[in-house]
Amino acid sequence: MMIKYYAGIDIGSISTEVVIVDADGKIAGYAIELSGAESAKALERALVRALEQAGLKREDLLAKVATGYGRERAEAEYKVTEITCHARGVAQLYREARTVIDIGGQDSKAIRLDLNGKVANFQMNDKCAAGTGRFLEVMARALEVEVGEMGALEKKSRKQLRVSSVCTVFTESEIVGLLARGEQREDIIKAVHDSVAERVYGLVSRIGIEPEIALTGGVAKNGGVVRALAEKFGRELLVPEEPQIMGAYGAALIAAERSG
Ligand SMILES: Nc1ncnc2c1ncn2[C@@H]1O[C@H](COP(=O)(O)OP(=O)(O)OP(=O)(O)O)[C@@H](O)[C@H]1O
């Protein structure tokens, strides 16, 4: 019997993902690329790599669902919002999840799931970089570290500092000031993670905090942000093994459902 395969595509402001699933929702292959200035090229690279990993050809994909802010430019049977896709992906992995927090490059979102894992409500933090991946990237540049090493660096912190969570430009100049005063980088990094958690906590409060809480998006790879959120919420969060592909994974599951 021929096995059926479906693809989910997430074209985000920073990264583009392709996830391929079979009819049971099992992941056959996936790839993550930087979106860059030409997201069509990033998508093509991600698709080629995901197909290669799955050992499939383009013709083997029965349907595609595209999500993310660049979804209109993708060739796909259906276009679905990121809210629906992140919710779908999390509901598949964690039946107990009632809240989804997606922290991406340009916005963060808080989604309330009902008992069936469907979207009941959501809030978005857009038009402002504070509490997003971009905020962390700006602070990493000011501190001359890579975003990918911030989580490990904060573990060396011995001193509690505070930075504001209200405005990216303001926080950046605060950091310059702290460095000039001779404060340690690891202490500043920890304060940056705490400020992201504070901002995200405010966002989630607007839909009501209901456990279990799952975290998706590239920022979930930053162990420092995960630590800070767990402290702020007073409980551990559910973090998927590869949180950055959850939008594309949800999209792939929706593709399978719609064209079953
Ligand atoms: N290995 C890593 N370690 C720590 N942080 C990371 C890592 N990889 C990515 N990030 C963070 O994830 C962010 C990008 O997240 P993601 O890929 O989910 O964004 P996106 O989906 O493109 O954006 P959006 O959904 O807002 O359009 C980066 O800005 C960075 O802060």
Ligand SMILES: [Mg+2]
């Ligand atoms: Mg995204």
